[in-house]
Amino acid sequence: MDTKCSICGRWTTLALTVATLSPASQAQPASSSADQLAITPILLLLLACTLAAVLFVLWQRRVDEAERERLAAIVESSQDAIIGKDPTGRITSWNRGAEQLYGYTRDEMIGRDIRTIVPERHIHEVDDFLAKVARGERVESYETERRTKDGTVVPVSLTISPIRDRAGNVTGASVIARNVTRIRRTEERLETALKASPVGMILADADGIIHDINPAGLALFGYDELVGEPIEKLIPERWRNNHERFRANFMKAPSTRPMGEGRDLSGLRQDGSQIPVEIALTPLPGGDLIMASVVNIAERKRWEKRLEEHMTQLERSNRELDSFAYVASHDLKSPLRGIQNLCRFIEEDLGDAASDEVREHLELMQGRVARMERLLDDLLAYSRVGRVEETIVEIGVHHIIGDILETLDVPDGFTIEQGALPTLVTHRPPLEQVLRNLIQNAIKHHDRESGTVRIFTEPADNDMIVFTVADDGPGIPRGFEERIFRMFTTLAPRDRVEGSGLGLSLVQKLVEHYGGHVWLEDTAGERGATFRFTWPRSLMKEAV
């Protein structure tokens, strides 16, 4: 503006000069025509210059105008509130951002005091700002609050700069205000989350100085305050030196990871006690702070210890059960065998002198002894499921069945039909036991002179095989489907059908031990019992 004004002034002066010269030349027309002739080009040149200057100024003005409009447009379109005020705080400009943020229109606010939008408790700040600005200082990113037209108080971040005139005098201030509600809310949420978290969270810098710690962190280590303290304060002495080294290494290549993997970590509390902890390290954006999340695992450790104790107890009682089973098989059996032998001695010694009744009683006695012995054998087998190391073999199921039938004394009237049976990779003795018990039951419980037992398999899900052992005997009455699998349970009196009541219990225990299940097919009240069970095709892992 300055130069423009001076050009304007010069132009005015030149114009006057031209005006005064002209009459003079008319007054002396003849005296100096040569002079006149010499002056005319100079005048023309002057005129041209003047014209150019005028055009330049006009152009310059238009450029300035455009520039100003452009700046105004930028200010107008800014999301931030941009406000101008004079040194007393009177508002001189108010952009659209200010209208949006504060709810007041430009017309409402021009000429009013900036304190209109300042809540009571922040009024004193305005005087500070004005004083600072008067001294030519800036206020940068100052977080405070402002009140909008509807009375809502919003958190804002202010940047205030002095406005100067050409001479450099401060003539007012520009205020850029940004609504930080969302940022503040995010911060508050984070803050709340940190405060509420049961996990101890510690922010520390590369030098291991604690910048922030949440209440859980303080409680964990038993302190009221730790900000500004070195993190090593929380580390038991024997690891303190190492920690400084670890920290330096971590800072070289920060990444999110658990701390001290594979080692048991302890934290040092204010009272000198140590607690087992688990720590995760996270470098925070910005690169200067590390967050350590610390969990007190004392409780977990306690549970682990208790679990371990229970496991030990369980193992011990399993061993005891095992030795009980052994005792049952041996110590309970030997007096039985004594009875059996003595019975036989008596029988032998009496010879023909024994009455039929004596002979019958001795026979019954032998029968009971045999039953007791079988019961003990089955009990032993039952108790040993899963506790005997077996060898994995590849075996055709028809081989197993062949061997079973050879030792089973299948009565003449019975036929055993076998389907196409697969070859399995399995422990042979348990599978043989299961099949033997089912086939034996089918024959033993049959109520007729002749019968058929059918054995076949089908593939099932998860690489299992479904075995079916179906007979055409009397079948199992409805309502007993579950009961038959119970220990020491039989459906027929033992005098009629010998049995320990453990056969199916053993089948069930064995099948379930190998991840299968056994069930009785519903034959809808028809004759015949159909047992099915699943068994893994292979006990080898696929990769092997």
Add this chain to the structure above:
Amino acid sequence: MTTQPSTVTVLLVDDDGVDRKAVIRAFRQLKIANPIIEAEDGIEALEILRGTGDRPALSRPYLILLDLSMPRMDGQEFLAEVRRDEALRTSVVFVLTTSKADEDRTASYRRNVAGYIVKSDFANEFWRVVEMIDHYWRVIEFPTR
């Protein structure tokens, strides 16, 4: 064929008197007259073999029928001791037990028993055992030292 049979002595080690009786009965019923010496446990059996006290050591040839579960010194302990003992280690031992456990069987054969026999549940079974033993010593040459 051989001069042995009449001289082989049976050392019967079993804590159950009825079982011992049953074995002896079977020998007598099969008219086998070889001498039978009874011991109630491993310690007594060792005393007999070594001739501890005032009696002489059991002279060869002899054959030991050994129960496993016994008080004081059980069958496995007795076997271990016999195999350690330079003078006894060649003894021919048959285990005669109620235990069908694999562990027992394996442990017995590891200690070089001549056979592992399970006393089964049926009458006359001692006969079979005694018959087998009778055949055994008719055929087998016994160690002399």
